[in-house]
Amino acid sequence: MEWLHHIFQKSPEAALFLSLAVGYAFGKIKFGKFQFGGVAGSLIAAVIISQVGVQIDNGVKSIMFALFIYAVGYESGPQFFNSLNRTALREIAMAVFMALAGLVTVLIVARLFGLDKGLAAGLAAGGMTQSAIIGTAGDAIAQLGLSPEETKRLQGNVAVGYAVTYIFGSFGAIVVCVNILEKFMGKDLRTASLEVEAKLSGGAPKLGPGQSAALPPLVGRIFRMEHLGGQTVRQVEGTGADNFTIERLRRGTEVVDPTPDYVLQNGDEILVVGRRDSVVDLASRIGTELPESGSLSFVMHSRKAVFTRKGMNHKTIAEVREAVDRDLRHGLYIQRITRADQPLPVLPSTVIEHGDVITFYGSDRDTLRAVKAAGYPLADDGKTDFVYMGLGVLVGLLVGMLVAHVGGIPLTLGSGGGALLSGLLFGWARSKHQMVGAMPSEASALLRDFGLASFVAIVGLNTGLQAVETIKTSGVMIFVAGVIVTVVPLLLTMLFGRFVLRYDNAAVLAGALSGSRSANPAFGEILGKSGSSVPTVPFAVTYAMANVLLTLLGPLIIGLS
Template structure:
């Protein structure tokens, strides 16, 4: 049996492409690698010689990849829109819209087809979801050709931009960071204030009736009445003379003090040793449970005052569902906090939790959603397709974590497995389909495609940076981190992290990335109507 006959076997062809592509993707030149995109380039070479991976494999991979992306982004995406972090989301969205407008100009200037144009945009933004949406919207494999041509410059341009710009402008990144505290910088750690109740209006009323701290960071952790220590609950009755141990940000504590009475000094060591501690959620059986379900106050006498996730701090909320890696700021006695810390640190051997029933149902709902025609007045009708439908379904279900029998909070390793397998299957199929016309397109329009890709990369970078610095007055470090998120450039973030010892770039990246990820998939489909 010769090699050509062996490669005609679909599974053999698929796994040879995955093997060679993944091997090539691990190779690094000055710290930069192609990663998963090497599978696409490998598949394009095989496609050039007439080999083809089944379209069913491609669509299966696409739907798995998109669902994993949606489930990962869902919890953060909707929550970010309710916080000051939405500024970074605006920068991510603006970056994508600028790239789309630039793509329209390049398509007109160089007379490029819709598929090539959107493919180039996806490559310039190094966005695989954008490529997926482009293929879905155009049904033309030339989108993959455009992506493959623009991708290398897209990676290199962002890496060089974040490394060279501070040097060209002669900016000390860390000093600049201290002068400009962006909206996602960590807020001050919660403080403890003891407030003596002197208000007649508060006498013999419950904490629920008084609405103490409602809508703020502040939480009443303990009520001290004489020599007694009382765990504060919503139905705890407050009396004049009670001393309330209150935890929160200074401004919120001041507001409660003005409402109830006056601040007094209290030596906590004489009152049940009240302590503050940050506890990390590591136990797998805590994932997906809400603070209300855990009833930490009632069961353990511990109050959660703040929750940190992915670099962002949030006010505690009873309905908040926990994820591995969440950091809880808890208040109580040292012994009780020790007990709760053990609860959250217990680990089971289980490291993945893919729920096949839930995954199948999310995929089915997403694909059905993607088949519904959407009419856009004056432009025509589009469908969300195999890319947009599962993305929306996963975003919504991922936000809630659980809907009826559907469980969507998979552990990070599980989500990573689904995403990686889906991505390589999609790239293998898309690459072989695009490879058939690769040589002809490059021969005819190679220089035009390279020029278009360069412009589509550079214009959003420059405009996004100006908006971040001049309009939102962000530090250069936050601005560059947000741009990496807006360009969906992980290599760019890696390069930025190499030149500064700070987590701020990653925080800005994480805030902008979900917005860019979702908008590039949607814009790619809508852009077809304008080309």
């Protein structure tokens, strides 16, 4: 191994990228339904590679963590601030209770098992699968004024605790949020989701990836007018309660794009676009349906808008519809709504919030009008605004340098907390003013994933030798402590959600519970078993809150343990 040590001495960055490559390859391997994932895999790979002897500059580690934590805040910012309202009090309470339950559990377990500050923070990071705690706890340890050797030892123990407990942290969340919760609620997630959908929309089917409806909800049909001649376009469309529009007609050899006051005649051939059930029903009221006609062909458009309309935040689709003038909504249909890149059910009772992305379907002029009325067109050129991003990270690092002395104790957010706060604010501001600050979800995901995996890998490379010795002496004890930290807060929060917050639907409770633990693997399993987007709404709020609250457990555990 001397040759490998020689390579890493000359090029320590080679050890970093080797850790990432090996770690992500290992993280893809499935053990039953469980996978380590790239982050945990990179940490394990880095610890193994570190045994040949390698050190990477801590400045690189700080940069990687700042990029990661800023991206987390940037993604969560819109939902974090939008969730701070009365309509989401249950979800806020759920996330706060989870964070407090986790904090108290970690402190008690650390006291019972005699763990130091570093291992206690590592328990929280791995047992609650909140990898960002590694960074915030490391920052807090650096502020304690300890010797460099002791600081390095404690920071290394954070990574050790994380590595030992992360496996069950992911697996245990799936078991509690899916298996135990279903038995506790007495109903499987699929049935519970169907009940919500049936209540809200008569049980309309929800589509998964790669699926499309055999009977699409929005269709176009051509009819020959036989019964309603003499009425205006507005009058005929009014019979469909805004569920269809007449986009084009042919009278003899003339093709017309009619205005609302255009008078129709029997014998006109009209192109109708709208919701399928209303359009199909027109044959009995308007006349005979005709095959496709080239001269009546019409191109429809889908356009995305970021919803920021004043006075409409936290309103249901039905309430927005009633408040908007009929001429403004003419010819428009909502095709899709997403929040934090998660689809929402397009139902009359769905609450839309500022920052949601709405996809409108209709003619070119109608969709342009809708996007302007709803808020801002979504910039979709795939380019990142590096001016905005650079300023955001800079502001975070500067805020992290501020120190407040309370009772002689220095308190600071550190670079991690500062970057998180800056990311939240800059992400929220971007959601309100989409013309600046573009960061495609793919770019944000790259910053988040690469930043975190690199940070964790560097921690593993720099502290791996020490980690192996600690695992040899107390690995089983740490694992048992991690099981407690994983299971107890989840069970307590589930009981709190059911009996105090009165969640009475298994799918909704599962979404809120997994989000309050920011348990992405568990949420993925919930979506798979429910076959529905119903759990997404409570998950979006609690997940945004949890990303902030759980990340802040790092310095709290260091200060209180």
